[in-house]
Amino acid sequence: MTPLIHIRNLAIGFPKAGEPNTVVRGLDLTIHRGESVALVGESGSGKSVTARSLVGLTGTGAKLTADVFDIDGENALDFHERSWRQLRGNKIGFVxxxxxxxxxxxxxxxxxxxxxxxxxxFFRRQDRHGESLTLLNSVGIPDPARRLTQYPHQLSGGLRQRALIATAIARGPALVIADEPTTALDATVQKQILDLLAERRRAGNTLLLISHDLAIVSRLADRVLVMRNGQVVEQGPTAEILSAPSHPYTRQLLDAIPSASSRGYRLSPAGHEARITAATTQVPATAKSAERRRLLLPPKSIDPQRKVLTVDHLFKRYGSGAASSLVVNDVSFKLAAGESLGIVGESGSGKTTVARIVLGLVAPDAGRVLIDGRPWSQLTEAQRRTHRAGIQLIAQDALSSFDPRYTVERIVGESLDSVAIFGAERKRRVLEVLDAVRLGPAFLTRHPRELSGGQRQRIAIARAFAPRPKLLVADEPVSALDVSIQAQVLDLLAELQAASGTSLLFISHDLGVVHHLTDRVVVMKEGRIVETGNVSAVFAAPRHSYTQALLEAIPTLA
Amino acid sequence: MDVENVTALRQVPVSPASRHFSLMRATLLSQVLGRVGSGILVLWAAITLSFISLHVAPGDIVSLLIGEQLRTPVIEAAIRAEWGLDEPLFSQYLSYLWRVLHGDFGRSYILQTDVATLILSQILPTLKLTAAALVVAVVFAVISAVATAGLRWPRRIAGAMELVLVSTPSFWLGIVLLFIFSFTLKLFPVAGDRTFSALVLPALSLGLSLGAVIGQVLREGLERALEEPFALTVRSWGANGLTLRLRHGLRHAALPAVTLTGWLIGNLLSGAVITEQVFGRPGLGKITVDAVLGKDLPVVLAVAILSAFIYVVLSTLVDILYLLIDPRLRART
Incomplete structure (x- = not known):
């Protein structure tokens, strides 16, 4: 039987000003009916472009060459726009x-x-109410008649993603391509979507999955192709690749996944720094063979007696009357000097509002926040301002937290205004923190747009550490990053925290990251704390059903 | 939204859903009513301002209202009676408000006629011209934007054409059109407002430059929309380019274009003055110019209030259109 997709020696480039700008080269891909194949790699590896080439949507200006490029036995190199249009949705669906x-x-x-x-x-269009209902049912959307009349923004993230999948499978395509289908979703919602895709896979549907997350891939794919810089560096059956990777890059990707077993160790390879070799340790005895020797992170020094942050019975209500909702409902916790506390919860759980109250940006309706045992939330802004340097924020989207017209030197230096460090001394401190985040003096004159996502988040970290804060609030600092970049940023955070003794309030929906990085954890749901305690204890033996649900939802390497 | 989702997962019966919709419709209606209400407020302010301006203007009110007409005791008495000038200022204001609300704009002593009847007789040709120009503008803009968005050379050519149209004064365009189509080809009448064909050239000369401006905004919006992730999804369903542009892109592009169009229609009315002159058409423009030159204050005031009314109607329409175009702008509860 002819394979559904049969590609040999594919190359895709975006020629510009005489340069070929090749983004994919020498790629071979064969997908048989009923198979589930995954393309894995970080952003820029060429995995999305490859997927789009299968539906002829690589974009204008793309130059595609291949020795063989067959889709269901037809040579797609000869396809014109009309042939592609007939193929899209009919033969290949795209999520x-x-x-x-x-x-x-x-x-x-x-x-x-x-x-x-x-x-x-455009002209032959009809309303297909019955078929639409069936479709929404088939992707597990409850109350489909009502959902049909709604707009995307009126649906929750999970229902929306299901609806999108419904459009892709509408005409029963032989192959569905899912390009990072769960990346923007909460853990439990992600699990629902993955379950839906897994169910389709069991029913014999063919799937091409594009992801940077090996844990997702391990649940869904029979076969994995690991891509880097436009080339496939390794491929094979999923179980084999994940348990015995032969290429160093695959290992690096596997090591980058933060989890319980990575606690206390670096996630990213240390690069060219010589001092690391001495710190290399043996693998814990229980570790799987995929986990090779890891490098130890520097130890933290926690002073449990000194409470840097005390949050005391906070309440916050948004809106008024019947439409109001209690966003923060009786939240209390303490954070010691040098300690890391994770706040875990899904979107809408109130964790970001708690962070804003701690930062003094939102006033609580009741309760108080103490910094170093002294009042904080009750102060006026003018009284607070002189102490603001002591509490710094790292936001999720570094780019939008920078003034686009500022240089890196100015962005980082600005945080030193509040501690009155100017002139030559400021420049010295800026260079010092930039060095700490592994960025050289060449970056001083750069603008935010000229930086990669990882570099931007490093600058944000440098800016936060520059005034030597005693408390750092990090609100989903790595959620927008690829696994490997996330690994580097998490390592940096851990290192800098250990070196400076700063307390860290780490807000995230990713339990793996929290388990890897923090000492204690607070689990929030609908504004309440449902469980709190030592992170290893809570995650090893969760008492609350919600924590259990969250933990079950984490995709782990199978 | 999250809370709503949780309830949905528990398979709620149908009745809460229908309640949800009537609630949504109610919020849309209340938003529309709110906008209409603020429009009425603006209108009231305009009427009040025109009353105040009459009273703070230098000189005696009677001679202001008479204008260049001869002042006789008979006329003076008539004006005093009509405007109630012997009564206290506040009751003058109330009766002025009352009259304007009833469409009574007083009498023009220069033209010896009721201002309301004068304006009513002239407003129709102007509205006809404006509407026709608007149709020309929208058709031109949509075709030019949809046909050329995202295409390298066509968009350059269309852009250049639009630049020429925008920078050509509409009266000059009118004269050129007259020369070609009326004097040389003899396809359309030179002047007047008797037949539909007499509307074609004035509408073109007024509407094309407007269409050029809207077209540029529309094309930019369309190109932005075509870059959005959803455009890729729509194309992955096998949609052809026309479907993507007309059914999906155009609606996104319409948001900025609708705002601009609302503003420009307001300008059309003043732009119509010159076009009406060039094509020898009757209309509001001509009586406005005459009234200003002849210092015929009752007519000037009426035109001022009328144009405030038109702006209010247009901006209310634009706001309502916004709500219809973008469901995300409707109340979020």
Whole structure:
């Protein structure tokens, strides 16, 4: 039987100004019916472009060459736009990440499903109510009749992503390509979507999964291709690749996954720094063979007697009357000097509001925040201002937290205004913190747009550490990053925290990251703390059902 | 939204859902009513301002209202009676408000006629011209934007054409059109407002430059929309380019274009003055110019209030259109 996809020696480039700008080279890919194949790699590895080439949507200006490029036995190199259009949706369905922007925000779900069910022409269009209902049912959307009349923004993240999947499978395509289908989702929602895809896989559907997350891949794929810089560096059956990777890059990707077993160790390879070799340790006896020798992180010094942050019975209500909701409901916790406390919860759990109250940006309705045992939340802004340097924030989206017209020197230096460090001394401190985040003096004159995502987050960290704060609030600092970049940033945070003795309030929806990095954890749901304690204890034996659900939802390497 | 989702997962019966919709419709309606209400407020302010301006203007009110007409005791008495000038200022204001609300803008002593009847007789040709120009503008803008967005050479050519149209004064365009189509080809009448064909050239000369401006905004919006992730999704369903542009992109692009169009229609009314002159058409423009030159204050005041009314109607319409175009702007509860 002919394979569904048969590609030999694929190369894709975006020629510009005489340069070929090749993003994919020498790629071989064969997908048989009923198979589930994954392309894995970090952003820029060429995995998405490869996926898009299968539906002829690589974009204008792309130059595609291949020795063989067959889709269901037909030579797609000869395809014109019309042939591609007939193929899209019919033979190959495509699911993108983040349905909030991947579905048309201005059209109802019913209209979009009718569009997806139709043949894509403008004039022959009809409302396909019955078929749409069946589709929404098949992706597990409850109350589909009501959902049909809604707009994407009125659905929760999980329902939205299901609706997007429904549009992709509308005309029963032989192959569904899912490009990072769960990247923007909470853990429990992610699990639902992965379950849906796994169910389709069991039913014999063919799937091509694009992801940077090996844990997701391990649940869904029969075969994995690991891509780096446009080339496949390793491929094989999923279990084999994950348990005995032969290529160093695959190992690096596996090591980068933060989890319980990575606690206290570095996630990223240390690079060219010589001092690391001495610190190399043996693997814990229980570790799987995939985990090779890891490098130890420097130890933290925690002073449990000195409470840097005390949060005392906080309440916060948004809105008024019947429409109001209690966003923070009786939240209390303490954070000692040098300690890391994780706040875990899904979107809407109130964790970001707690962070804003701690930062003194939002006033609580009741309760108080103490810093170093002294009042903080009750102060006026003018009284607070002189102490603001002691509490710094690292935001999720570094880029939007920078003034786009500032240079790196100014961005980092600005945080020293509040501690009155100016002139030559300021420059020295800026260089010092930049060096601490492994960025050389060449970065001083750069602008935010000229930096990569990882570099931006390092600058944000440098800026936060520059005024030597006693408390650092990090709100989902690595959520927008690839696994390998996330590994580097987490390592940096751990190192700098150990060196400076700063306390860390770490907010995240990713339990793996929290387990790896923090000492104690607070689990929040609908504004309440449902469970708190030592991170290893809580995650090893969760008492609350919600914590259990969260932990079960984490995709782990199978 | 999250809370709503949780309830949905528990398979709630249908009735809360229908309640949800009537709630949504109610919020949309209340938003529309709110905008209409603020429009009425603006209108009241405009009427009040025109009343105040009459009273703070230098000189005696009677001679202001008479304008260049001869002042006789008979006319003076008539004006005093009509405007209630012997009554206290506040009751003058109330009766002025009352009259304006009833469409009574007083009498023009220069033209010897009721201002309301004068304006009513002239507003129709102007509205006809404006509407026709608007149709020309929108059709031109949509075709030019949809046909050329994202295409390298076509968009350059269309952009250049639009630049020429925007920078050409509409009266000059009118004269050129007259020369080609009326005097040389004799396809359309030179002047007047009797037949539909007499509307074609004025509408083109007024509407094309407007369409060029809207077209540029529309094309930019369309190109932005086509770059959005959802455009990729729509194409992955096998949609052709026309479907993507018309059914999905255009609605996104319409948001900025609708705002701009609202503003520009306001300008169209003043732009119509010159076009009406060039094509010898009757209309509001001509009586406005005459009234200003002849210092015919009752007519000037009426035109001022009328244009405030038109702006209010347009901006209210634009706001409502916004709500219809973008469901995300409707109340988020």
């Amino acid at each position: 993108l990440q983040d349905a909030l922007v991947s579905l048309d925000p201005l059209r109802r779900i019913s209209q979009q499903l009718s569009d997806a069910l139709g043949d894509g022409s």
